[in-house]
Amino acid sequence: MGGGKYSIRDLFDLFVSCSLYLNLNSVLILIISAVYLGGGYFAADTGIVTAIAVMTFIYVVDRLNVTEEDKINNPGRSALVRKYRTELFGLSVVAFSLFELSLFVTVFSPDLSGAGALALAHVPLAVLALYDEIKTVPLPLDSLAVAFTWGYMLVFIYVFISPLSVGILEGAGLFCGWFLIVFAGLEARNAKDIEGDREAGKVTLASRFGCDQTKRIEIALKSVGVLVLVALSGSPVVLALLICHIGLLRLFGSLETDFREEGSGEPLDSGRISGD
Template sequence: MVAISGVAMGVDPRSIGGGLLLAPLLFYFIYVEDRRGGTAEDEINQPHRTRLVRRYQTELLATELLALLGYELVVCLLVFQTATANVSDLLFAQVPLVVLGSYGWLKRYPTLDSIGVGFTWAFVAVFSVVAATHQQYSLEGVAVFFGWFLITAAGVESRNIQDITGDTRANKTTLAGYLGPRTASLLVRLLKAGGVVVFWVVSGTFVAGLVLCYLLALSVFRRLTRLHRRNASSETGQHSTHG
């Protein structure tokens, strides 16, 4: 996401340097922290993963804290060593953490869940480029942010579609559950298409093609994840039967 954002904003991805580390470090911290705070719907939708998280709580906590420390260190280096960022960027860098702090509240409402995740991912994709280069915040950056926002929000609802049954059993309402699988799937396609169109309008065919490749890669990994989930569930069922 960061490299594509750089290209879309007219920046050579190689010049982003340490900024490329910001997104993976922060996303890892957010992802693990969210998984460690397991919910009732997680136990239904992801029983195998939930058991693993409970088993390795301490190890996961240690790695997520290291990721957060790495994120803050990279931001400080960009501010005080490379001087591509300024002190105000230290405050901007904390915005995703503020969203994370309110995520438990956001997840109570069908649309705010997707909006919160979409905002955070899109913000980090643009912030990483600006903080690591001499690129300034601009309307082009806002457009890139909006493109990623649409795509990421769609990704959240795409996952929610797969979890409708479990979410319903856990009395959790998501936008996908409210709309139903067919309408939600249509919405996901429209949002992703809208995101690609934004990149095409702002940066041209090449960047839009990169975004499509990114979405294709996500689709492949999601299919592999679903296959792993089915295999894990099957093995769990066999152990329960023989046990």
């Protein structure tokens, strides 16, 4: 795009700084999960739209809620969000509409089971509604809540939307594996936010144990998560795709770190810890 308000650089920075790349990676996560469950790569079916839509809505709404620690930790992103608030709000409306539409054509039915499935589909939005309160608890509950949301969303999609049959052990393994991987990545990302989190009184593993110990915890938890998914699936393809997933997140995480350094004008040593 040319002059005026919009620029390609701004749009790229929004994509990176608002972590919208996670929505693209959600497709890869669904593919890995499908292979883990013994299905085809796109066995999630319409659930792909459901996942992208709900995660876009959640992350955009969270970014629109600029907190005091956001202004300290990520002033560049906070400025971009203020500049494009109207457009981001519009994106959240589109994402929410797509999410609801995907549920209408997949799980909705005018009976008790359909109403129950529809209610269960909105658990991630309930977590979002409580997220500000969750962040005030003197424990890393916000990372636990986000990791729960990712794991829950995957299980919901493959139980209620995908044609695959999911057993209890398979479902539990799917949830636990991704819960550990996502939680580890989130807490590693918090190593970039130590100053703002401490000032805001927010408890994270990084603010309590430091960057080096958090890095070791990240490696341990991600390794266990990967082991769960690979061991229960017995598939080398799952391992290969998980390596690709983690590698892509490291790439985007480094781009996000570069953006934050430019926005703050200071190098972020702790930013060398990877993203989700």
